[in-house]
Amino acid sequence: MISKRDQILDIAERGYRQGGFAGLSFRDIAAALDMKSASVHYHFPHKEDLGKAVVERYTDNLLDNLGAPDAADDSVKIRLARLVEAYRAAYAEGESSCLCAVLGSVSPQLPPAVQEAVNSYFTRLVTWTETALAEAPPSTNLNAAHIISALQGAMILSVAMGDARYLDEVAEDLTKKSGV
Amino acid sequence: MISKRDQILDIAERGYRQGGFAGLSFRDIAAALDMKSASVHYHFPHKEDLGKAVVERYTDNLLDNLGAPDAADDSVKIRLARLVEAYRAAYAEGESSCLCAVLGSVSPQLPPAVQEAVNSYFTRLVTWTETALAEAPPSTNLNAAHIISALQGAMILSVAMGDARYLDEVAEDLTKKSGV
DNA sequence: TGATACCTACCTATCGATAGGTAATTAATA
DNA sequence: TATTAATTACCTATCGATAGGTAGGTATCA
Numbered sequence: 001m002i003s004k005r006d007q008i009l010d011i012a013e014r015g016y017r018q019g020g021f022a023g024l025s026f027r028d029i030a031a032a033l034d035m036k037s038a039s040v041h042y043h044f045p046h047k048e049d050l051g052k053a054v055v056e057r058y059t060d061n062l063l064d065n066l067g068a069p070d071a072a073d074d075s076v077k078i079r080l081a082r083l084v085e086a087y088r089a090a091y092a093e094g095e096s097s098c099l100c101a102v103l104g105s106v107s108p109q110l111p112p113a114v115q116e117a118v119n120s121y122f123t124r125l126v127t128w129t130e131t132a133l134a135e136a137p138p139s140t141n142l143n144a145a146h147i148i149s150a151l152q153g154a155m156i157l158s159v160a161m162g163d164a165r166y167l168d169e170v171a172e173d174l175t176k177k178s179g180v
Numbered sequence: 181m182i183s184k185r186d187q188i189l190d191i192a193e194r195g196y197r198q199g200g201f202a203g204l205s206f207r208d209i210a211a212a213l214d215m216k217s218a219s220v221h222y223h224f225p226h227k228e229d230l231g232k233a234v235v236e237r238y239t240d241n242l243l244d245n246l247g248a249p250d251a252a253d254d255s256v257k258i259r260l261a262r263l264v265e266a267y268r269a270a271y272a273e274g275e276s277s278c279l280c281a282v283l284g285s286v287s288p289q290l291p292p293a294v295q296e297a298v299n300s301y302f303t304r305l306v307t308w309t310e311t312a313l314a315e316a317p318p319s320t321n322l323n324a325a326h327i328i329s330a331l332q333g334a335m336i337l338s339v340a341m342g343d344a345r346y347l348d349e350v351a352e353d354l355t356k357k358s359g360v
Numbered sequence: 361t362g363a364t365a366c367c368t369a370c371c372t373a374t375c376g377a378t379a380g381g382t383a384a385t386t387a388a389t390a
Numbered sequence: 391t392a393t394t395a396a397t398t399a400c401c402t403a404t405c406g407a408t409a410g411g412t413a414g415g416t417a418t419c420a
Contacts, residue, residue, distance in 0.1 A: 004399080019289040022202040025375065038378085039400050047376065097285040101333070104340030105277040105285060109199040118340050141321070141357065145349050146330060149337055153281070153329030160284030160298050169325045177321065184365080205409060219366050221411065 005043050007033055012054045017096040021051060021103055021110060048111035051103075055117035058099050062086060063124060069131035076140070079132040080147070080178040084171045087151045091167055097159045101152045122148070142177055150174060185223050187213055192234045197276040201231060201283055201290060228291035231283075235297035238279050242266060243304060249311035256320070259312040260327070260358040264351045267331045271347055277339045281332045302328070322357055330354060 002010075011032045015024030026037040026047070033040075044050035065086050069079060090098055100121045107115050129144035136142070154170035182190075191212045195204030206217040206227070213220075224230035245266050249259060270278060280301045287295050309324035316322070334350035 018286065020200045020202060020286045022200060023286060023289055026377085027374080035399095036401060037376085038402080041377065042399065045377085096288075100340065101281075101336055102285045105282045105336045106198065106200045106203060107340045107342075108276075109203055119342075122337055122340055143349065143353065145334065145337065145346050146353050149333030149346070149350050150326060150330040151333065152336055153331065153333030154325065156281055156285045156332055157302055157325065157329055160280065160287045160302055162287075162299075166325050166329070169323065170329050173323065173326050202409095206411085207408075216367060217410085218368080218412080222365065225411085227410065 004033070004035075008040060008043055008050070009054055009057055012050055013058060013099060014094060014096070016051070016054060017099050017102055018094065020106070021047075021114065046111075048113050051111060051114035052117045055099065055103065055114060055121060059117070059121040059124060062090075062121075063128065066128055069128045070134070076133060076136045077175075077178045080142075081175060083129065083132070083147070084151065084175055087155060088167060088171055091155050091158060091164065095159065095162075095164070097155050098152055101156060136178075140178065142174070147174060184213070184215075188220060188223055188230070189234055189237055192230055193238060193279060194274060194276070196231070196234060197279050197282055198274065200286070201227075201294065228293050231291065231294035232297045235279065235283065235294060235301060239297070239301040239304060242270075242301075243308065246308055249308045250314070256313060256316045257355075257358045260322075261355060263309065263312070263327070264331065264354055267335060268347060268351055271335050271338060271344065275339065275342075275344070277335050278332055281336060316358075320358065322354070327354060 008029055011029050012024060015028060026040045030037040030040050040050075044053065066079075066082055068074075087098070100118050103110060103114065104118045104122065107118060110118070125148055126144050129147055133140070133142065133144060150170050151167075151174070154167040157166040158164050188209055191209050192204060195208060206220045209220050210217040220230075224233065246259075246262055248254075267278070280298050283290060283294065284298045284302065287298060290298070305328055306324050309327055313320070313322065313324060330350050331347075331354070334347040337346040338344050
């Protein structure tokens, strides 16, 4: 049985990804869970608290899925394939953008705690990717910022165009290049 | 002398880029121009009208700056450098994301006319880039969707991290690869 | 005189947030 | 073990602020 707190986080994550931080209200969440907005405030007093919790859970889940970036029995290619697949799976849930692309694109306008959580998402993800690429030969024409940027941008293109092919194309391109 | 209509578009473009479509109100715009919100409605009756006009002007300005994608006296490298520079310049204005990354990431939640305008931005930009790359030798490991995605994503990373180096790094990477 | 570009004044809907209360569960104590 | 104290998870009702939008008036100028 999923706790009410987790149900709120689920709704909020979906809502933020689809409509941005300003696009989802306490009342929207309450209505989706058949409760009152005051009860959502019981679990998360301020909107900033909710946003921070959503982003932190989202970050932890992604890094869990990615696994260790330096496991001895994985090749660079396999690690990169896991990263690409994580983004394709994220898009597939409701054909929506990455939470941290939506929030990060308007970062200066977010409450400080949410800003910091988004910053931490990218910091951790860049670190993971740099580590995953560490053993790649110099001929591999890939760097962490480029890979993450391309995936984030491709998700937005696919959402804006209503067409998964943009993400598919970039995903294939990145995977191909990682073959070395 | 800049018309009031254009002044409104200027404020709205900056505001949407910094805070998203829901993050800028008619009152915000009016306050910035020392007028009343009802007067903004005189120029743009509905928020949808304003959003559409902002995106269309933004798109036209970008394509004007890029110039012809098939001018005989330009190399692929020069064309791509123009594209990359356009994005760097856009970021430099207020260290903010691309308007159509901010809006496109939450496209399904936007009013239909704004959705269509954003869709048109990406359609026209992809077409421009494909044409610009048409003469590139097959060894050039670049395709239009990949280039645009990487630039869009890199802007978001830079905004979210408050650090221009992410965009700089990706820009250099793309420019280098276009050298052939 | 009629169009243009504003204004005042207002409406309805919704926002995040708070106060104060209640039933059910759990922990601590006599 | 029975009673009491706290805690959990909600509720109703309301707050001040703000959202997009409108009706109708006014000053300016061709």
